[in-house]
Amino acid sequence: MTDNARILFEQNEVIQMYFNDPEWSRFDLKKEAVLKRRYEFFAGRVCAALAYKKLTQKKLLELQINEDRSPKWPHGIVGSISHNEKYVVAELSSKAKGLGIDLATLGSVEKNLQESICNKDDVTQINGISSEHFLTYIFSFKESLFKAVYPLVNEFFDFQSASVTQVDFAQKTFQISLNEKISSLLSKKMNHSEKTFTFAGDFSILDQKTLLSRVIIP
Numbered sequence: 635m636t637d638n639a640r641i642l643f644e645q646n647e648v649i650q651m652y653f654n655d656p657e658w659s660r661f662d663l664k665k666e667a668v669l670k671r672r673y674e675f676f677a678g679r680v681c682a683a684l685a686y687k688k689l690t691q692k693k694l695l696e697l698q699i700n701e702d703r704s705p706k707w708p709h710g711i712v713g714s715i716s717h718n719e720k721y722v723v724a725e726l727s728s729k730a731k732g733l734g735i736d737l738a739t740l741g742s743v744e745k746n747l748q749e750s751i752c753n754k755d756d757v758t759q760i761n762g763i764s765s766e767h768f769l770t771y772i773f774s775f776k777e778s779l780f781k782a783v784y785p786l787v788n789e790f791f792d793f794q795s796a797s798v799t800q801v802d803f804a805q806k807t808f809q810i811s812l813n814e815k816i817s818s819l820l821s822k823k824m825n826h827s828e829k830t831f832t833f834a835g836d837f838s839i840l841d842q843k844t845l846l847s848r849v850i851i852p
């Protein structure tokens with residue numbers, strides 16, 4: 635049995651294959667919701683259910699929404715869902731303590747957000763990528779970290795709370811560190827004494843337009 639399972643689709647493929655199939659209607663939102671939101675929510679749940687089946691050979695009967703909007707994964711499973719205008723992905727793990735995944739359209743993060751996303755310890759450039767895509771990378775790496783860590787610490791933290799300290803474009807890997815405040819919350823949860831946590835992440839590029847990044851908390 636593998637420890638991780640990822641399912642990635644184009645959203646419209648999932649909608650065409652499953653949206654009108656009563657077998658999957660348990661993952662639809664109420665009809666009053668905006669159709670675009672119904673589609674992305676549904677597609678994320680379908681990917682999660684297919685990943686769950688791949689990982690455990692069992693059917694995912696429900697995937698409720700926690701108050702903080704994160705999915706309520708079955709006992710013993712961590713996972714993450716992401717969607718952008720084209721793709722949808724879910725990845726689950728039965729071994730990791732946390733897992734975050736993020737899809738971001740390259741160039742979608744505007745330059746005027748630089749100050750709120752970056753801090754003095756972030757890398758200032760990434761060899762191999764154009765400067766207009768730089769912010770999308772930092773943003774997406776931090777969002778995947780957030781999704782992996784938030785369920786463990788149960789406290790919101792902003793983009794200043796983590797720094798991307800290394801990116802290797804050839805290997806498609808990065809390193810990301812949490813600041814002392816969030817590290818200390820995580821230490822308690824994980825029974826560790828680290829002052830600052832640094833995690834390894836990885837990424838891939840789909841269709842030259844979408845960045846898919848991931849952080850696993852081992």
Ligand SMILES: CC(C)(COP(=O)(O)OP(=O)(O)OC[C@H]1O[C@@H](n2cnc3c(N)ncnc32)[C@H](O)[C@@H]1OP(=O)(O)O)[C@@H](O)C(=O)NCCC(=O)NCCS
Pocket residue numbers: 674675678702703704705714715716717718735736737776777779780781782784785791792793794795796
């Ligand atoms: C929660 C958040 C990361 C979601 O990212 P997004 O780019 O808006 O959207 P994505 O499509 O990538 O992900 C949405 C999915 O994330 C999941 N999600 C929502 N809240 C979550 C949380 N608190 N923890 C983990 N996962 C969460 C859900 O599965 C959601 O999809 P669904 O509602 O269809 O189930 C983002 O909205 C947010 O609040 N960011 C600010 C916090 C942050 O990133 N800080 C940086 C720290 S360094």
